[in-house]
Amino acid sequence: MLTLSSRGQLMPPSPIRKLVPFAEAAKKKGVKVFHLNIGQPDIETPQPVLDAVRHSDFKVLEYSHSAGNESYRRKLVQYYKKAGIEIDHTQIIVTTGGSEAILFGFMACLDVGDEVIIPEPFYANYNGFAVAAGVKVVPVTSNIETGFALPPIADFEKLITPKTKAILICNPNNPTGYLYSREEMETLKQIVQKHNLYLFSDEAYREFCYTGEPVSAMQLPGIEENVVLMDTISKRYSACGGRIGALVTKNKQVLDSVMKFAQARLSPPSFAQILGEAAVDLPDNYFDATKAEYLKRRNTLVKRLNEMPGVTCPNPGGAFYAMARLPIDDSDKFCQWLLESFSYNGQTVMLAPASGFYGTAGLGKNEVRLAYVLNVGDLNSAMDCLQQALKEYPGKK
Amino acid sequence: MLTLSSRGQLMPPSPIRKLVPFAEAAKKKGVKVFHLNIGQPDIETPQPVLDAVRHSDFKVLEYSHSAGNESYRRKLVQYYKKAGIEIDHTQIIVTTGGSEAILFGFMACLDVGDEVIIPEPFYANYNGFAVAAGVKVVPVTSNIETGFALPPIADFEKLITPKTKAILICNPNNPTGYLYSREEMETLKQIVQKHNLYLFSDEAYREFCYTGEPVSAMQLPGIEENVVLMDTISKRYSACGGRIGALVTKNKQVLDSVMKFAQARLSPPSFAQILGEAAVDLPDNYFDATKAEYLKRRNTLVKRLNEMPGVTCPNPGGAFYAMARLPIDDSDKFCQWLLESFSYNGQTVMLAPASGFYGTAGLGKNEVRLAYVLNVGDLNSAMDCLQQALKEYPGKK
Known part of the structure; x- marks a missing residue:
């Protein structure tokens, strides 16, 4: 059989x-x-960014650079700068959706059997990527009574074992819509610093905050090496079908390792990179x-x-x-x-x-x-x- | 650290x-x-298929079905029929390039530590997908003296262990250009039947055969459950940057399992599915x-x-x-x-x-x-x- x-x-x-x-x-x-x-x-989907694809003028639909077109990555630097995130284009690897950014992060940083703590309820597909990578998801419970605020430090610390290698958050959160406060982000920083963990941060919904400005994990000084941002243009520009995301980190080792996974699959989709590049030029009030x-x-x-x-x-x-x-x-x-x-x-x-x-x-x-x-x-x-x-x-x- | x-x-x-x-x-x-x-x-890249993307008329770049647009999969059935491969659209899962088809096949069929025998020299990125999936590549050597013909059965059998779960071929071959004969395909059939193995078949270059007609692994009666076809439109239509491929199999269990990996990553890229669908309508002499x-x-x-x-x-x-x-x-x-x-x-x-x-x-x-x-x-x-x-x-x- x-x-x-x-x-x-x-x-x-x-x-x-x-x-x-x-x-x-x-x-x-x-x-x-x-x-x-x-x-x-x-x-x-904004008309100008669809038009960028429709009016694109090339003869051969070639592989792009495995990290994504350099012109797109340089544009993304501008996007992140506006969002208060200072990086350069070598710290970005363009991925096939946020999905691939999550998978690559798990693959490069975690071994089979390693544990990642995730506040629950969480985006269900994290389970799928964890199974693919052989990683164990350890949930830390947030409650509807507190509006799904970050669980207290003690709840995290109870769950940390020698196998714990990372915490994964989604901010603002899918499925709860919760937006982590600066204090909560500082709490996360303390935990990852103390226990030497990666902080994986899924910020797919960055633009859609109603009760304050989002604090990115990339804006926490002192844990630059720990933070891996998992991003996507899917929701930002209503471009879910494009399948373009990005893994962003200042950790050179992680970048080098993720790059090898990126090379194996050759390149992210070309059409939607054109779209993503054009999207950075949308007016600030878009x-x-x-x-x-x-x-x-x-x-x-x-x-x-x-x-x-x-x-x-x-x-x-x-x-x-x-x-x-x-x-x-x-x-x-x-x-x-x-x-x-x-x-x-x-x-x-x-x-x-x-x-x-x-x-x-x-x-x-x-x-x-x-x-x-x-x-x-x-x-x-x-x-x-x-x-x-x-x-x-x-x-x- | x-x-x-x-x-x-x-x-x-x-x-x-x-x-x-x-x-x-x-x-x-x-x-x-x-x-x-x-x-x-x-x-x-053929002008009509690029035009299909450029003239596409939709307002929202939505996720497609996780298995790919049904209209595209139904078109692909026509393509495969012309290639002498009889399948229906439920036996196709559209993937992000052939790369993802290979990764999904490894993930769904092989466990960490399982072995896949691959005639060497082989497409180097198989190594990458094997490392990602924790699978061990066991090479069986083909030689320049025989023009890189399939190694004899005995060479395969020497390498088969209880951990061997699959043989992976690329036909016609990258990097050797070798085209397996009907006899060689029958030999592979005997081996996978006798040892109850999957036969993964990468047929990315099907259209480019110069010394005879290619024999697809999908055309070997009796091992329908064993064969998983890993395909791509990248070379066929010079559409490498589109990142569209397909995993095709008559094995329902494998399809169901691969579908779960496909759902986790939501959908394959939408733009290039439009391209792929239009490509099936290219004239037969294209x-x-x-x-x-x-x-x-x-x-x-x-x-x-x-x-x-x-x-x-x-x-x-x-x-x-x-x-x-x-x-x-x-x-x-x-x-x-x-x-x-x-x-x-x-x-x-x-x-x-x-x-x-x-x-x-x-x-x-x-x-x-x-x-x-x-x-x-x-x-x-x-x-x-x-x-x-x-x-x-x-x-x-």
């Missing part, structure tokens, strides 16, 4: 995508499904409109949720996600029921059950993640559905 | 790219460098001109090489590479010397030392790989340089 690898078997299916067949069945029945389940923004739109959506969503009996939803400081606690028995069952057995005025809503975002078994059973990637009108209709669903759902608590 | 992972340290630097700084230095001195070192074709061009180049290169005293170059049956044995002490030194210390009429040539393509230490020391990706005029000039260099090189043998 041919066998799969253990990691092939261990590899978790995407908790967000597993409900897709139920959504497809609902649509076949003629039910309109509001997708609050995935982080695919409906914001239009994000204002997008941010204002997300803010309006966030306010609508959070207000509607907290008005529903038994529902709690902390006000997220950034990104375009919110986590809500619902008066239900099991969010996996509830989300499936919404698609399989419920509709309201011919409509229903697709949510992401929170269990897939927790590393600790049993947590998140009455929580869901909502991505506010629809306009306010659709969001309100989706909330009408949810409000009615919570009245009808047989597994109410 | 922060430490790199062992695999981060083990990861081999690209043997092809390590001479790049010497080439850059030569160019700064004003020397023209003919690049026969990398498989970046100079053939123009490859005729490209193939005729490569054939002319191959004939020029092989003739010129074999006319040089002490040089042996078997006539490759496919791809656009040739391996030559040179009367030199050490091809690493020679290739560096060509860039650092030699020029002829203000020109020199960059070659790939063969040592990087062998898994067995010490082999390939007097061999180089030449990629005939330049026009006949430039190839002749490059051969003029090589001919003169072999007269002047101090490490002659």
Whole structure:
């Protein structure tokens, strides 16, 4: 018998995508499904950056440099400078999405069996990259009661073992929308300094902060060697399909090692590098409109949720996600029921059950993640559905 | 001290790219460098497929399906049908280049410590993907004397251990250009059947065969469950920068497992999927001109090489590479010397030392790989340089 690898078997299916067949069945029945389940923004990709690709003029679609086109990396230096991050172009390796930046970081810094501490709930695909790299995810729990603030130092220290090599944060956070304060970032700095750990920082949602300015892990003096920034243009410019991200670090050893992984896969995609390069030249106020739109959506969503009996939803400081606690028995069952057995005025809503975002078994059973990637009108209709669903759902608590 | 992972340290630097700084230095001195070192074709990407991207009309650059756009996968079914390979669209997972197909295949089928037998010399980046996946490459040697034909069954069987899980071939071969015959493919079938192994088949150069029709591993009845095809559009349509490939198999278990790795990284690049989809509609005679061009180049290169005293170059049956044995002490030194210390009429040539393509230490020391990706005029000039260099090189043998 041919066998799969253990990691092939261990590899978790995407908790967000597993409900897709139920959504497809609902649509076949003629039910309109509001997708609050995935982080695919409906914001239009800026016309000038799409035009940069459409008007590109070359004869051969060549491999780029394995670290990405130098012209793009030099442009990115300008982008980071505006974001208050001082680096040079040799400290950037352009990756195939933020996904590859995370995988490369794990591969270069962590051995099979090493541990990375991640505040939970966390972006579910971290599990996938960890399985691919043979790395163990150790969750440290953040709570809906504190709005998913950084857990106290003591909680981290309880989890640190000789195998612990890194802490991974996502800031502002997917799935909670939490924005870490300067104090929390300083706390993280203390921990990684004291225990000599890498600090992996996923800052995919940097531009979407509503309650203050984000503090990048790259802005913490004294731990320059520890910090590896994992970035992506996917959400920033609504360019998810381009598959362009970046791994940024001042640690020369890490850069050299990541570069070897980058060389093995030859180069990141060429078309979307053209897009990314053009995007740096968007006017400084480009994000204002997008941010204002997300803010309006966030306010609508959070207000509607907290008005529903038994529902709690902390006000997220950034990104375009919110986590809500619902008066239900099991969010996996509830989300499936919404698609399989419920509709309201011919409509229903697709949510992401929170269990897939927790590393600790049993947590998140009455929580869901909502991505506010629809306009306010659709969001309100989706909330009408949810409000009615919570009245009808047989597994109410 | 922060430490790199062992695999981060083990990861081999690209043997092809390590001479790049010497080439850059030569160019700064004003020397023209003919690049026969990398498989970046100079053939123009077909205008209609670039136009498909340039005229694409969408508002949001969205994630595609994790397995690739269904419309593209359905088109690919037509492409494979023309190539004599019968599959349906659910048996295709579109990947980020052939690179990702290889990595996914290793990840899903092989565990850390498992062994994959690969005829050497082989595509050097297989080493990189093996290190990333923790898999051990076991080389089985093919020789320049037999034109790099498949080693005899006995040579494979000597290497098979309980850890052996797969054989990986590249057909037609990079770096040797060797095209496996039907008999050789049947031999491989016998081995994988008898020892219950996966047969990974990298068929990136399928369209470029000069001495006969290629036999795909997908065309071997009886081992449908064993075969995993690792494919790419990079060379086929001179679209290396697009980063689009595919993993194709009839093994449902493998598909399901690979799909989980594909979901973790969300989706393959969107722009180049548009290109790939349009490419299937190129006229059936599209490859005729490209193939005729490569054939002319191959004939020029092989003739010129074999006319040089002490040089042996078997006539490759496919791809656009040739391996030559040179009367030199050490091809690493020679290739560096060509860039650092030699020029002829203000020109020199960059070659790939063969040592990087062998898994067995010490082999390939007097061999180089030449990629005939330049026009006949430039190839002749490059051969003029090589001919003169072999007269002047101090490490002659």
